[in-house]
Amino acid sequence: MANGQPAGIPAGYTSQEDRALRMLTYGCYVVSAADAEGALHAATVAWVSQVSFDPPLIMVAAQADGRLAEAIEASEQFAVNVMSDAQVDLAERYVHHASYSPPDPEDFESGIDMGVPVLKQAPSYVECQLVGKLTGGDHTVYVGRVGGGDVRDDEVKPLMLADTPWVYAGLMGRE
Numbered sequence: 001m002a003n004g005q006p007a008g009i010p011a012g013y014t015s016q017e018d019r020a021l022r023m024l025t026y027g028c029y030v031v032s033a034a035d036a037e038g039a040l041h042a043a044t045v046a047w048v049s050q051v052s053f054d055p056p057l058i059m060v061a062a063q064a065d066g067r068l069a070e071a072i073e074a075s076e077q078f079a080v081n082v083m084s085d086a087q088v089d090l091a092e093r094y095v096h097h098a099s100y101s102p103p104d105p106e107d108f109e110s111g112i113d114m115g116v117p118v119l120k121q122a123p124s125y126v127e128c129q130l131v132g133k134l135t136g137g138d139h140t141v142y143v144g145r146v147g148g149g150d151v152r153d154d155e156v157k158p159l160m161l162a163d164t165p166w167v168y169a170g171l172m173g174r175e
Contacts, residue, residue, distance in 0.1 A: 026161040030081040030094045031060050032108065032117045033071035040117050041071040042103040044094040046161045047139065048080055056146040058128050061139040069140050076130040078144055079111055081122035084156035088164055090121055095166065113148020123153040 026046035034040055047061035058080055062069040072078045083091045094103060108117040114127040128144025135141075 022167075028083050028091050028159040028161050028164055029060075030083060030091060030119055030122070031062065031068060031072075031078055032081060032103075032119065033068060033078040034075050034117055035067070035071040036074040039071070040103055040105055040108055041067045042081075042094050042108070042117070042119075043068045044083075044091045047141075051143065057131070057143055058126060058146060059141055059143050061141050064135065064138055064140045069142075072130060072142050073133075075116075077114060077116045077128065078130065078142065079116040079118045079125050079127050081119040081125045083159040084123050084153070085159050085163055086156070087121065087159060090119070091159060091164070111148060112150055118150075123156045124151040125149055 027048060029045055029048050030042050031045050031048070032040065032042040043062065043066065045060060045062060047059075049059055051057045051059045060078065060080060062072065090107075093107075107119055107121070109120050110116070111118040111125065111127040114129070116127040118125045118127070126146050126149035129147050130142055131145050132143040133140055134143075
C-alpha cells in the first residue's frame with residue numbers, strides 16, 4: 001500500500017465498497033450482433049454469465065447508450081465470443097466499440113446455428129435469442145436463450161479481466 005492506496009487500485013478508488021466490487025471475478029468476452037440494416041457491432045465486455053440450465057440462458061451487460069445495445073435490440077440476437085488468455089490484443093480491438101467505430105467485418109463470420117456474427121478467431125462462442133432485458137443503470141442487461149454455439153479449441157484457458165491491463169469493475173468514477 002503506497003500513500004494509503006492499495007497496490008493495483010487506481011487513485012480515487014479506495015472505498016471499501018469499490019474494493020469489494022473489484023474482487024468479483026470476470027471473464028473477458030467479445031459480444032457481437034448485427035443491427036436492423038445488417039451492420040456488424042461488437043464490444044469487449046466483462047459482465048457475462050449463464051443464468052439458467054433449463055432453458056440455457058446467458059446474460060450480458062452492454063453499455064446502455066452504445067451501438068452494441070442498439071444492435072442487440074434491433075436484431076434480438078447476439079453472440080458471446082470467448083477469448084483465450086493469448087488473445088488480449090484481439091479483445092483490445094473491441095474495447096471501445098460499444099460506442100465508437102464499427103468492427104472489421106473480416107474478423108467475423110456467421111455462426112453455424114443462428115447466423116449471428118461470430119469472431120473467426122474465438123476458441124468458442126454461443127449464439128443467443130434475446131428473451132428479456134433489464135434497464136436502470138448505465139448498462140442494460142440482456143438475457144438470451146442459447147440457440148447454438150461451437151467449440152473450436154477446448155484446450156485454451158479463457159481470458160479473465162484480471163489478466164488484462166483494463167479496469168472495468170467497482171464504482172468507476174462514482175467517487
